[in-house]
Amino acid sequence: MESVFTITDQLLLGGCIRLEHTAHSYEGRRISVYTCGGGPVKVLAWSQMHGNEPTSTLALLDAMRMLQGDKELQSQITLTAIPMLNPDGSARHDRRNAQGIDVNRDAQSLISPEAKLLMDTWQRTQPQFALNLHDQETRYTSLTPPTPALLAMLAPECSAGHAITPARKRAMQVIANVADILPIATRGRIARYDDVYTPTAFGDTLMRLGTSSILIEAGAASVHNDAQAPRQAMTKAIMEALRSMATDSYLNYDVQAYDRLPLNKEFDGYDLVLKHVAVTDTLGNYQIDIGIRRVKPTCNPEDFAEHLNEYRVLNIGDLGDATALRSVDLQGYQLNGSHETLYIGCKIDFTVLAPDGKMIHIPSLLD
Ligand SMILES: [Zn+2]
Numbered sequence: 001m002e003s004v005f006t007i008t009d010q011l012l013l014g015g016c017i018r019l020e021h022t023a024h025s026y027e028g029r030r031i032s033v034y035t036c037g038g039g040p041v042k043v044l045a046w047s048q049m050h051g052n053e054p055t056s057t058l059a060l061l062d063a064m065r066m067l068q069g070d071k072e073l074q075s076q077i078t079l080t081a082i083p084m085l086n087p088d089g090s091a092r093h094d095r096r097n098a099q100g101i102d103v104n105r106d107a108q109s110l111i112s113p114e115a116k117l118l119m120d121t122w123q124r125t126q127p128q129f130a131l132n133l134h135d136q137e138t139r140y141t142s143l144t145p146p147t148p149a150l151l152a153m154l155a156p157e158c159s160a161g162h163a164i165t166p167a168r169k170r171a172m173q174v175i176a177n178v179a180d181i182l183p184i185a186t187r188g189r190i191a192r193y194d195d196v197y198t199p200t201a202f203g204d205t206l207m208r209l210g211t212s213s214i215l216i217e218a219g220a221a222s223v224h225n226d227a228q229a230p231r232q233a234m235t236k237a238i239m240e241a242l243r244s245m246a247t248d249s250y251l252n253y254d255v256q257a258y259d260r261l262p263l264n265k266e267f268d269g270y271d272l273v274l275k276h277v278a279v280t281d282t283l284g285n286y287q288i289d290i291g292i293r294r295v296k297p298t299c300n301p302e303d304f305a306e307h308l309n310e311y312r313v314l315n316i317g318d319l320g321d322a323t324a325l326r327s328v329d330l331q332g333y334q335l336n337g338s339h340e341t342l343y344i345g346c347k348i349d350f351t352v353l354a355p356d357g358k359m360i361h362i363p364s365l366l367d
Pocket residue numbers: 050053134135
């Protein structure tokens with residue numbers, strides 16, 4: 001991932017952004033710590049501590065570039081940013097680091113060099129606020145009918161008893177402020193992340209230590225031609241959070257506004273239903289719907305986003321009453337192959353022929 005940082009340095013350095021420090025992952029990949037701005041409100045932000053969550057890094061870099069052009073905000077905050085805290089995981093598209101450790105469950109023992117770097121940076125900068133940036137499970141929704149949540153935010157617990165300490169209250173207020181100020185289309189798709197107290201996680205740990213920690217999770221696009229929407233929504237959320245912290249505008253919001261955000265829910269239907277696909281072979285011709293779902297080939301339920309592209313056929317037939325995150329009407333489209341191409345449990349590595357003769361590879365509908 002050296003090239004990413006070379007490009008990042010070219011794009012970002014100069015102006016209000018300085019390369020503060022470089023460290024290394026367990027396997028020796030570079031991790032950069034940048035400082036942006038010079039104002040009195042100190043914020044620590046990091047992304048992609050889970051290697052398979054790249055949207056968070058893109059959004060953080062976008063926000064840093066925006067900060068580069070915002071002189072007022074630069075004078076109000078000092079942002080210490082660590083984009084891609086887990087480059088070894090990123091290289092493998094794996095949640096965990098090279099040692100197999102979930103860096104976000106290593107805030108106490110600091111076994112991984114990535115967790116140690118984050119805690120050292122926190123100790124050195126003593127921020128009032130922290131932004132912990134992730135990509136969330138694409139099957140999380142906040143609405144009825146189910147639409148993937150575009151963003152989920154959380155002010156983590158800092159004890160088992162749901163205590164609202166001053167640090168946690170500030171985090172809740174900032175989230176309420178951000179949720180209120182984002183564009184309407186985004187606002188309806190913001191969820192509150194589940195808040196089970198996790199003492200080994202960074203958000204919970206830093207909150208306990210007095211830093212107002214905010215988790216922001218980029219969700220999923222609802223239609224396949226809207227792939228940039230989660231990145232754009234997260235970038236905007238980061239910028240609005242920084243403005244709220246910089247100007248104290250969060251003080252105008254109360255904890256109840258945070259509580260009113262809909263809770264993230266795991267969706268239990270199909271990820272994709274293909275409607276009205278024609279099958280024609282030597283034995284006959286007919287039309288079917290195809291229900292597709294992402295499978296989780298992992299024994300740890302926390303590794304939810306490990307194999308993003310492992311989609312399989314879960315059902316074939318009339319799926320007129322099925323609930324799905326997305327459904328595509330393929331009326332007039334022909335399965336490329338015989339009826340044996342399709343079976344329950346098969347991977348979705350098949351194609352359909354459009355009426356104009358164009359071949360469509362089914363995985364491309366999930367991009
Ligand atoms: Zn994550």
